[in-house]
Amino acid sequence: MYHAHFGLAESPFGITPNPAFFYSGNTRGEILDALLYAVTHGEGIIKVTGEVGSGKTMLCRMLESQLPPRVEAIYLVNPSLGPDEVLFAIAGEMQLATAGKRTDEVLRLLHGELIDKHANGLQVVLLVEEAQAMPLATLEQIRLLTNLETAHDKLLQIVLFGQPELDASLNLPQMRQLKERITHSFAVPLMAAELIPDFLACRLGAAGHRGPALFDADAVRGIAAVSQGIVRRINILADKAMLAAYADDAAVVQGRHVQAAVRDSAFGRGPRWNRRRALAAGAGALLLGGAACWAVLERAAPAPAAPPDRPLQACLDASRAWLRSTPEQHLALQIMVMPAANRAAIEAFLRDTRAAIGLQQVHAYPLRVDGAAHFAIAYGSFRSAHQAEAVQAMLSEQGGYRPQIRSVAAIRDEVRQSGAGDVW
Secondary structure: OOHHHHOOOOOOOOOOOOHHHOOOOOOHHHHHHHHHHHHHOOOOEEEEEOOOOOOHHHHHHHHHHHOOOOEEEEEEOOOOOOHHHHHHHHHHHOOOOOOOOOHHHHHHHHHHHHHHHHHOOOEEEEEEOOHHHOOHHHHHHHHHHOOOEOOOOEOEEEEEEEOOHHHHHHOOHHHHHHHHHEEEEEEOOOOOHHHHHHHHHHHHHHOOOOOOOOEOHHHHHHHHHHHOOOHHHHHHHHHHHHHHHHHOOOOOEOHHHHHHHHHOOOOOOOOOOOHHHHHHHHHHHHHOOOHHHHOOOOOOOOOOOOOOOOHHHHHHHHHHHHHHHOOOOOEEEEEEEEEHHHHHHHHHHHHHHHHHHOOOOEEEEEEEEOOEEEEEEEEEEEOOHHHHHHHHHHHHHHHOOOOEEEEHHHHHHHHHHOOOOOOO
């Protein structure tokens, strides 16, 4: 639409990851180089974490595009597979015939194929996306695949890409064997505000722009404030702002054009519109949308009334009773894990959630991540995986994030391991 107006050959701010638009600043280039080194040198399991929209998928695509010809990349993009299903999915990616075969037969097929490739000088790397949403049993099955090896080499390299919640899963006692197999961990940072002009220029240059900056200082400040460094949001805002400037017949994108883009964006509520508000709004939109949603929820007794400025303590008190009395096979959706030092942000999130849907189905519990005190927030109390997965899918569609399904038994173990079980 606005391509000719700004002298562009194509859209510069599409949200589909395109290696041609890769930005190597803000440590992205360094992370990519380290990933290439680790994969090509057979360095065990590799983990890459980052917030939603931070650029993990772009790194995954760049890694695949720059691997040498002797390294074959296969993808695992469905995080909800069970431990047996994941073997069939990997075999399918390797184009192996699995129809009518048992799980152990598929595993032998995989082993044989990997040995053949190794004998021919080829290496296979499995790229796993949305790893934070995988059932723990599936993650354990993937770990077991690293046991496929020769006397000197691993037959399968694995790279896990996931949101920060993946770290919470890996810190569970039952996941310590997988955690110990991870030889390299990388965190994709949010985009620093001072780098946004360079990022915009990089994307515009890749789309064919030649000339002075297209975004003025006010426009850049607006994008930085609302996007909060999330690359996907930067791209969405920049694209909409350029459309507004084109409609205005302006040669430069200005602050008023970004304001128009903000008003037209789902997250466009100003600088204070952040992830905790998006989560609350998504849950509110889902659960207030109709009676069909309530049909899959467990009704619970109302939580104790919280003081206006201290909903976390009331939520902790109610959640303690919920954990003690709820059958261990019941499930909940873990929607966030935040450091205890961010208590004010957690309180604010709970206030937003209380205003949207109430706190009757919201649970809070303490845990430790890498030795540091954290609070986890979970939602619901579901009798079956079918119920939990239905709400997980709806929340994913409404809120743009995919919460992790956790059993009450796993949450109890996590609280106990955190050292909070006796005093919480």
